[in-house]
Amino acid sequence: MLECVPGLGVAVSVPRVEPIPKSAFVLKDKRFDPLVGVTLHALETFAARVAPTTPRTAHIALTDRGCTAHLNRVFDSVRAQRPRQAFFARASNTMLASYPAMAVQSHGPCFALSGSTDALRLAFASATALTQTRNCDCIVLIAADDDNTTHRASVIAVTERSRRLYKASSLPDGLPPVDLLNLILLDSKEPLLS
């Protein structure tokens, strides 16, 4: 399912039993975690329908558990004492920001944060500081997590509008960041377009 708030952001969810939608990004390395695949799908829609990214965009990923599919393979490999190095190299949370940067060929800062509302708060503060210090010229927040049945990813542009919505939102602590971003999208009271 894909929902878009024009000028603000995109929310995507894909049942885990379904194939991950392919994006048109040209990536030489496609061995990413399925959650990264869903993130790229969300990012592609974001770039087409919300705001194009620039070569100096910062990608800040927010996640609770990260790339669980790859991590589970790594855990299995440790138990079996047989390395699965391709999954290991692509299992860390940062891949949720690095692959988007590679996909859009953007060279701004990229990193991942975990920590529910505290992480979101720090992400918005970081966005302010990174812009002021000219480390980037725009910032995209990417929240992604799997639950038992679904891969979910949301992408939001950090703008005056999203900051206003964030400040006005009552965001309960403890929720995965993707739920927090979706609450911001819902609070926009704009119609969600599919």
Next chain:
Amino acid sequence: MNVRNSSHDYYVLHADALTCLGHGDALFNALNMGRSGLSVASDVFDHPAIDEHGGHVGILPQVTGEDRLGQIFELAFATIIPSALWSCDLIIGACSVGDLVGDDAGNPRAALSRSLSRHCPPTRLVPPHVVVSSACSSGTDAVSLAAQALSTGLASAVGILAFDSLGAGKLMQHVALGTQSRDRARPFDTSRSGTSFGEACACKILANSYAATRLKLPIMGRVVGYGASADAHDVTAPNPHGTYVAEALQRACIGVEPGNIGYINAHGSGTRLNDLAETKAIELAFSSEAKKIPVSSTKGALGHTLGATGLVEAVVTMNALKRSELPPVYGLVTPDPDITLNLLRVASPSTKPYAASVTLGFGGVNSAILLEAA
């Protein structure tokens, strides 16, 4: 350095690291005496894939088994983490993947939360805490994020805890990836063949002038600037031209004359690709001054401590400035002629007020910070 009342002052009140070479003065003395804390991997781990190919590792000798982060935090709270941590408004953790077994496998924030709850005094509350993950740049990014939290007024004092563990399972993955040297990390050496992974925990406290007074800790120095960039090139290999690492360095050093930078703690992982790319980056960033600035990497002595490495090296850099003594490159026997940097072969006096620390992470994440002595 005067203590100014400014929201753009990021004072370093505490900087220490628990490593295979110890912590505190013992660590910095050993580094400057040219010692290494690395061990032969097959002496430490009993694993068929590690026997022949494991090289050297920088593990904490008191830590056993595969479920390691809890033990590492126990040691860290007993040695390098001051009680002032509980007076911070925010704690920023930094880690890549963490343990690969146990209740908190692959979930470093859960491991941090558990340890903070365990060690928090009963009269205090655990401060809000997040974890930044940017592979090998996690620790450096944590320092940048702390400065950003201070500059935007999100916090007045930030505790930074970078940590990561190296069990046999994780080492096995790196052996298979080809990043772990079968020998040992020899940064910038002609015969370098990869890095030597390790584990560590590092702690820094950053504060603005108000909190620096409140916490009553002496000021060691200041974070002057930070920079970050992405190569957008490859998942494991750096951009060979060093273009975006140079950008991160330039951003961190804005407003400071290169002639006043007295040291660069390089990522210097000892892989063929990293050391060359980093050399080009330093040359791009500092032009004619690049060949003069003293450079070393401490990975030959401490190992590449994964998500902790950026903060371990920021701690080393801060203490190098404080002690006015710069650590040498351990493991460097024959410098690669293509690496035209001013590599430190022995500990050297520090004569300039500023020093930079730079890290390059998997996924092409580049981060740099600039520090100033008090």
